[in-house]
Amino acid sequence: MEALINYQDDLSSRIAKAQINFKKSPKERITRDYVNNRLEALIEMWAEFRQGHKELLQQADPKILNATSYLVNDVYDSTEEVFLSYRSELNKCLSTLPQEFVEPRVNSKSSYPSQSQVKLPEIHIPKFSGNYTEWITFRDLFVSMIHKNESLDNVQRLQYLKGYLTGEAEQLIRYIPVSDANYNQCWKLLEQRYCNKKISGT
Structure with a gap:
């Protein structure tokens, strides 16, 4: 103590x-x-x-x-x-301070919807509240459906990420502004906090 x-x-x-x-x-x-x-x-x-x-x-x-x-x-x-x-x-x-403009990136060859067509309800991922035992499932689904979605830029990925978090997990990145540069930082914070092998069983 x-x-x-x-x-x-x-x-x-x-x-x-x-x-x-x-x-x-x-x-x-x-x-x-x-x-x-x-x-x-x-x-x-x-x-x-x-x-x-x-x-x-x-x-x-x-x-x-x-x-x-x-x-x-x-x-x-x-x-x-x-x-x-x-x-x-x-x-x-x-x-x-002046806002930074982020140029939208759309991969026209991708099978995913374009930026203007992406709607949060169309991607179904259970929300993650900070329960260690649920982290692996959430992480794998998010990586597969959003993190590796080449039609999304990091601003959109971070918007999705914030939308799928509740409780302690949401608190962890709540006050980090949505920007291209902050997506990787937020994802890193979540992985550092919840990739606990003893608890999650990975």
Whole structure:
């Protein structure tokens, strides 16, 4: 328990320091890629922090846990406030920066529908909520029907991906903006979180 609390404290400190460092960033460094990268890092740290908090509540003796500085000082609540403040700051900054135009890519030789014809309800994949035992089925279906669909660009793939996630899995990438560059990052986050061989049986 002590090791997990120390890790939680470290994550909390890293989130707070990240916000401070962003405030110090020179104006010439503030680009969409830079802000998006910081937002992605923030979401990943917050997801780890929430998971660690959940493990503490599930595994630790309540009497012992209630006496720790982690609960006495309300580390979770204070970290959540910093997260929400920093995320809002990043999103506000993004809203002031020029949008990037992504050229649609359509493979006319593909048997899949073109970009203008693609509709989410036409591709039937069970939604994934974060249950480790359901990850392999979801991953294989998504890869087969969307990830490898050459008529889709990464913006569309990410839109589909966000639409098929619920619960903890949706929270993991909820605040990552939909863009061409962010699709691979979101997919990587999901694979890192749910490709747990001991739980999923792969």
